[in-house]
Amino acid sequence: MESTHKKEIFDALSGNHRNVVVVSHTSPDGDALGAALAMQSLLIGLGHCATVVLPDSFPDYYSWLFGIGEVIIASECPDKAKTVIEAADLQLIVDMNALKRAQSLESVLRSVAVQRILIDHHIFPENVFDLAISDVNASSTCELVYEFIDEFRPDLMNLSMAECIYTGIATDTGNFFHGNLTARTFNITAKLIDKGVDVIRINQLVYNAFSENRLRLLGFSISERLHVLTNKNAAYIYLTADDLNQFGHNEGDTEGIVNYGLSLKGIHISVLFLEKPEFIKLSLRSEGEINVNLIASKYFDGGGHKNASGAHFYGTMEEAINLFLKALEEL
């Protein structure tokens, strides 16, 4: 499951000028953004041309990340996104294990026959990558990006890249609370702090940047939409499109809500159901050995990690919740 073509990737990036498109998943999180932007900086430092293309936009609390202003958002500029992908001679895919995770970009990514490199920490990478650094034991893709740059060209690591990488590690671990938190994670974090990363400042930018609507939506989610299934050690929260509209929700406003289910004593599985225009979006979280990736993949055609997975369900909210309840019965 673990694969590393580090040396081959060094070689691929050490030679002639490359025109690289860096792509990550839909609803990009801190890890997707941090990994894509840090790798873009590295590639530019190496003398390559590098453009980040994302399927859709990112939460406002990431807008300070270096380079984010130049990211091409396909949902806003589909033609430009397509042109950039078609012009690239190398695809660098970060923080996603399958091209379908880039949704609208999947077909154009697939349609061009160029070298494809993966840096990722999700299980079961699709068999479409020529070279890969794929390690499910990493806390985040940014942890892998740090190790890659540190081994390859540490001289090119600057403060803004360190901030991107720190943000990815911090956000993918719920600010050092869950996931694959190991000595490796903290060693890398220490080195990033040595590089000048200001942890308090980033905490303020990422975690103390709620809008009033977002905080009220969180309160509503817990007081009105939380269901606790004590005998199943599970909890879920659902938010309808009307709920979201009532709080004028923006990208990222529902981030982290799923974790509140796990904050209950004795609750080890938590799911958030969000009604999107075309599907119900599920975020699944668990503690310890409970594997929500099984539920996500077997019942909802989704996936991710053992303790954090996601899926899209094409049906009604009621059907999605009922399927989850059935999965719990069969687990």
Ligand SMILES: [Mn+2]
């Ligand atoms: Mn990640």
